[in-house]
Amino acid sequence: MALLEHVLIIAEPVLLVSLLALLLRSGGMRRFPALATYFGIRLLSLAFFEAVTLLHLSHQVYTIGFYAASIVKTVAVYFVVQEVFAHLMEPVPGLRRLALIAFRWITIVSIVISGVVASLLLYTRGFQAHLAMAPLTLGISILEISLLLFLALVIHSLGRSFHSRLFGIALGFGVQATIELVSSTLDSSRPGLHAMTDGIAQAVLFAVLLIWTAYFLIPEPAGERMKVILPSESPILRWNEIARALGHSTPQVAVGTASSGFFLQDVEKVVDKVLARNALGTTRQ
Secondary structure (H helix, E strand, C coil): CHHHHHHHHHHHHHHHHHHHHHHHHHCHHHHCHHHHHHHHHHHHHHHHHHHHHHCCCCHHHHHHHHHHHHHHHHHHHHHHHHHHHHHHCCCCHHHHHHHHHHHHHHHHHHHHHHHHHHHHHHHHHCCCHHHHHHHHHHHHHHHHHHHHHHHHHHCCCCCCCCCCHHHHHHHHHHHHHHHHHHHHHHHHHCHHHHHHHHHHHHHHHHHHHHHHHHHHHCCCCHHHHCCCCCCCCCHHHHHHHHHHHCCCCCCCCCCCCCCHHHHHHHHHHHHHHHHHHHHHHHHHC
């Protein structure tokens, strides 16, 4: 276990530097600025901890740096999740606007609830930094897992595939959030297993870095980089038109090429009904 931990300590900064280089080479810095910021924060935090160890700084400095880095990384993850979601919903701007509004309101409510829970825990158990951090990290972990599940369900409907880097990013964060939740649960219920769960968690987090490296190292299919145009019969387009109409002073659902076929079919049915009634009236006379 000690050998594995030593290997992971050396490999993590190497992979983070590689990921930043791959992002720069592929133009991902412009496409995923929040993700690049997240990788940079992780790399800087590793450098800080290494400096604390080499300079033999006090444990208090390490603790303050650890929780400060955890907060900053948690905030960065939130913006990465929002960034991936916004890219995924590009073909349906109306739904994207409503979803991002709901996304931000859910985040605000989660922060308020996390603050209340943390305050109660601090009041009943005294000040403990990990108790204050727990609700916030739990909320972000749930967002990461929810994003992965959402992509798995609708990615094909929105014109993307599992080869997309959007899915690769969400996959990595979803796996990372899952193992963090599982390890924290085991640590609280069975403290004696801390060494084993920590080793497994470190190995899984290393695997997540490998997943991201693979997705950015392998060329993304050309179709994944192009603007997605959904088929005209897609029901998501009709929902998008409704969503775009919401929020205007005089809501009107636009009828474009996506629904013209359905409109003509409805007109034909009405005309047939009128002709049938006229024919029936003539026969009776």
